[in-house]
Structures are given as C-alpha cells and as structure tokens.
Amino acid sequence: MSSLLPLDEAQQRLIALASRLPAESLSVHDALGRYLASDLIARREQPAADMSAMDGYAIRFEDRDGPWTMIGECAAGSPPCRALQAGETARIFTGALLPDGADSVVMQENVAADGATIRLTAEPSPARGRHVRHKGGDFKRGENGLPAGSLLNPAALGQAVIAGYGDLSVGKRPRVAVVSTGDELVAPGTETLPHQIPASNDVMVASLLSGMTAETRNLSRIPDDMETLCAALESARDCDIIVTIGGASVGDHDLVGPAFERLGADIDFYKIAMKPGKPVMAGRLGKTVILALPGNPASAFVAATLFLLPLVRFMAGAKTYLPEYHKAPTSEALPANGPRAEFLRARIDQAGIMAFNSQDSGKLSVLAASNALLYRPIHAPAADVGEMVPYIGI
Numbered sequence: 545m546s547s548l549l550p551l552d553e554a555q556q557r558l559i560a561l562a563s564r565l566p567a568e569s570l571s572v573h574d575a576l577g578r579y580l581a582s583d584l585i586a587r588r589e590q591p592a593a594d595m596s597a598m599d600g601y602a603i604r605f606e607d608r609d610g611p612w613t614m615i616g617e618c619a620a621g622s623p624p625c626r627a628l629q630a631g632e633t634a635r636i637f638t639g640a641l642l643p644d645g646a647d648s649v650v651m652q653e654n655v656a657a658d659g660a661t662i663r664l665t666a667e668p669s670p671a672r673g674r675h676v677r678h679k680g681g682d683f684k685r686g687e688n689g690l691p692a693g694s695l696l697n698p699a700a701l702g703q704a705v706i707a708g709y710g711d712l713s714v715g716k717r718p719r720v721a722v723v724s725t726g727d728e729l730v731a732p733g734t735e736t737l738p739h740q741i742p743a744s745n746d747v748m749v750a751s752l753l754s755g756m757t758a759e760t761r762n763l764s765r766i767p768d769d770m771e772t773l774c775a776a777l778e779s780a781r782d783c784d785i786i787v788t789i790g791g792a793s794v795g796d797h798d799l800v801g802p803a804f805e806r807l808g809a810d811i812d813f814y815k816i817a818m819k820p821g822k823p824v825m826a827g828r829l830g831k832t833v834i835l836a837l838p839g840n841p842a843s844a845f846v847a848a849t850l851f852l853l854p855l856v857r858f859m860a861g862a863k864t865y866l867p868e869y870h871k872a873p874t875s876e877a878l879p880a881n882g883p884r885a886e887f888l889r890a891r892i893d894q895a896g897i898m899a900f901n902s903q904d905s906g907k908l909s910v911l912a913a914s915n916a917l918l919y920r921p922i923h924a925p926a927a928d929v930g931e932m933v934p935y936i937g938i
C-alpha cells in the first residue's frame with residue numbers, strides 16, 4: 545500500500561505534465577463553456593447614465609409630495625426629454641434615462657393622472673433616488689468584471705456583452721482521444737454473447753467530456769492486441785490528451801502500460817491510494833498528456849471525475865480546475881476508512897447523504913442511481929449519523 549500515490553499528489557503531478565493551451569478569439573455566441581484567457585475589463589459603464597428601474601414618473605426629490613405637471617416622456621432607447629423645472633414630472637419607463645433635474649421615480653401604481661396633472665395616491669413620498677439605477681452602479685469602465693480563467697457560463701457571457709464585448713479571448717479546446725480497449729467490448733445496442741459486454745464506458749466518458757470544452761475523438765473498442773493498440777495510440781498523437789479506458793491493471797491482457805512504453809512514453813505515476821480507481825496511470829507521449837483509466841465502470845467514472853476533467857479544465861485555461869467538494873450530513877453511520885481515499889457512490893437529498901450498500905466498482909446500476917460521490921479521506925475516523933461529510937456532486 546505504501547507505494548500508492550496519495551490522490552492530491554497525483555492530481556498535482558498530472559497537472560504538472562500539462563500546459564495551458566493558447567488563446568483564440570471567439571464570438572460571444574460561440575464561447576459558452578470556454579474559459580477567459582484574459583481579464584474581462586469593462587469597455588463601457590453600466591448604466592451609462594442614471595436610468596429608471598420602474599414604469600412611472602421621474603421627479604425632483606424637492607418636489608416629492610407632488611402634485612406635478614407632466615412635461616414629456618422618456619422611453620428606453622430614446623434620449624430623455626428636456627430638464628425638469630420645479631413642480632414638473634416626466635412620464636418614464638423602465639430602462640429609460642432620467643431627464644436632467646430628476647433624481648427619483650414614483651411608480652405609476654402610486655399616482656393618479658388628471659390630464660397633465662399627476663398626484664401621489666398610495667405611496668408615501670419617495671426617498672431620494674427611489675427606483676433609480678445610478679450611472680456606473682453596476683460597473684465602471686476599466687473595472688475587471690471577471691478574472692482570467694473564469695468559466696464563461698450564460699451569466700458570464702451576458703456580463704461580457706453588457707461590458708461591451710462581441711468577441712472574447714478564450715483558451716482553446718483540448719483535443720481528447722478516448723481510446724477504449726478490450727476483446728470483450730461490442731458496440732452499443734449489439735446482441736452480446738456471454739463473454740461480451742457493451743462498451744458502456746466509452747459513451748460515459750465521452751458524455752462527461754461533452755459537458756466540457758473539449759474536442760473528443762473516439763477510438764472505441766480496440767482489441768487486446770499490441771500492434772493494433774499501438775497503432776491506435778500512435779494515430780492519436782496529434783491530440784493534447786490521450787485517455788485510455790481499461791487494460792490498465794496487471795493482467796496478461798492489460799496492454800495499455802506496455803503499449804505506451806513501447807511507443808516511448810514517459811510514465812510519471814501509476815496506482816493511486818484511492819478506491820475505486822487505483823490503477824490510474826499518467827505520463828507524456830511527446831507533447832501529449834496520457835491518462836489511463838481503469839475499466840471497471842465506477843472506477844472509470846471516478847477517475848475521469850478526479851483526473852480527466854480537471855486536466856481538460858486546466859488545459860482549457862480554467863483558474864479552478866479541481867472538483868468542488870460540498871458538505872452534507874450523513875444519514876447513516878460510516879465506518880473508519882482505511883489507507884485508500886474512498887469515493888462512495890451515494891445519494892443526497894434533503895435528509896442528508898447516504899452511501900449505497902454495494903460499492904462494487906463493476907455495478908453501473910449503483911453508479912447510475914447515485915448523484916454524489918461521498919469522499920472518505922485516508923484513515924478518516926468513523927462518522928456518526930448527522931456528521932458533516934464531504935462529497936462531490938455528479
């Protein structure tokens with residue numbers, strides 16, 4: 545056990561094998577899921593001038609009790625009407641600029657109009673600045689809205705647009721070859737003989753990647769044959785990452801390690817102090833980072849979550865790339881953990897988090913019923929019901 549690498553050290557060593565990919569310029573329409581390559585410095589001020597947050601009437605605070613004489617209208621998308629004088633108001637709509645002199649807005653629900661005369665009805669006199677979004681109140685020109693390495697999610701893209709951007713400098717997408725191996729593997733939906741198994745990991749790992757900024761090339765179901773495997777790996781050398789699934793263990797037909805060695809790869813580490821996912825291997829084949837995931841479905845899933853996805857995020861330019869841990873109370877007592885970090889397939893709901901009884905890494909039924917990986921660090925002491933325990937949402 546002592547030769548097994550601790551998880552955090554293995555994650556650091558994997559990242560040390562990789563480099564950030566260069567940046568490219570993309571339209572905001574195409575940048576969803578990318579990471580900003582430089583700070584998002586605002587090119588404009590928001591709002592650009594004081595504007596109304598409600599449909600109603602713009603007034604001067606000095607005249608807050610009314611009544612007012614309406615002298616014009618301010619609509620979003622048009623310059624404001626002329627400046628207000630004492631006792632005057634302007635009809636105003638949400639998003640419209642306040643006319644000069646106005647500093648507050650009364651909602652239309654709180655006034656009664658009698659021709660051009662407007663009177664306060666329901667609301668007490670408005671406070672100064674009521675229902676006004678002030679110039680620069682969201683951000684000022686030159687402010688850093690999002691640091692480099694931020695994920696461009698829908699809200700971040702919205703912010704980029706309002707900050708004046710049509711194109712963004714973003715990290716390139718890593719090219720990832722997904723290579724699955726095993727004589728037993730057959731294509732999804734194919735009739736299987738007892739010694740065969742549908743290649744479920746391929747779809748699972750490719751699906752994990754499809755939610756990421758990655759360009760995936762699937763090299764599925766490579767037989768357990770050294771020449772064929774080497775040829776498949778060789779054909780993927782133009783990729784930034786080669787991830788293999790299966791054949792990572794020590795059996796006579798586990799050819800992934802020997803194939804990489806034959807191609808001249810530098811293996812950095814092999815075997816992690818974690819469960820499932822012990823036989824994870826990583827290194828470099830020229831400029832390509834190689835990562836070998838174990839074939840058991842839960843092992844492949846956990847290892848992809850802890851190694852492959854962080855690697856992709858890092859190369860794509862993410863500032864934070866490791867999985868996010870949350871905490872929840874455990875609904876059942878947990879025994880003390882041993883010398884390998886454990887990621888228990890678990891279900892979390894309002895009552896807390898509960899690990900499934902069976903943790904066989906071959907059972908997809910358990911993995912598919914899970915929505916969390918309950919993390920038990922190396923030698924974690926036993927946990928009572930209600931104790932807060934860390935987990936990764938899946």
Ligand SMILES: Nc1nc2c(c(=O)[nH]1)N[C@H]1C(S)=C(S)[C@@H](COP(=O)(O)OP(=O)(O)OC[C@H]3O[C@@H](n4cnc5c(N)ncnc54)[C@H](O)[C@@H]3O)O[C@H]1N2
Nearest residue numbers: 724742743744745746790791792793798822838839840843
């Ligand atoms: N003597 C030892 N045997 C094993 C050890 C060990 O330390 N000593 N480790 C065990 C652990 S832990 C794991 S995990 C597995 C991982 O082995 P491999 O990466 O070599 O996986 P395979 O043998 O190729 O496959 C395991 C299992 O998963 C199925 N599989 C493989 N690929 C796919 C795929 N693409 N889609 C669906 N299912 C797949 C495969 O058919 C096997 O049933 O090794 C233990 N053994």
Ligand code: MOO
Nearest residue numbers: 820821822843905
């Ligand atoms: O690591 Mo294996 O992944 O324990 O099943």
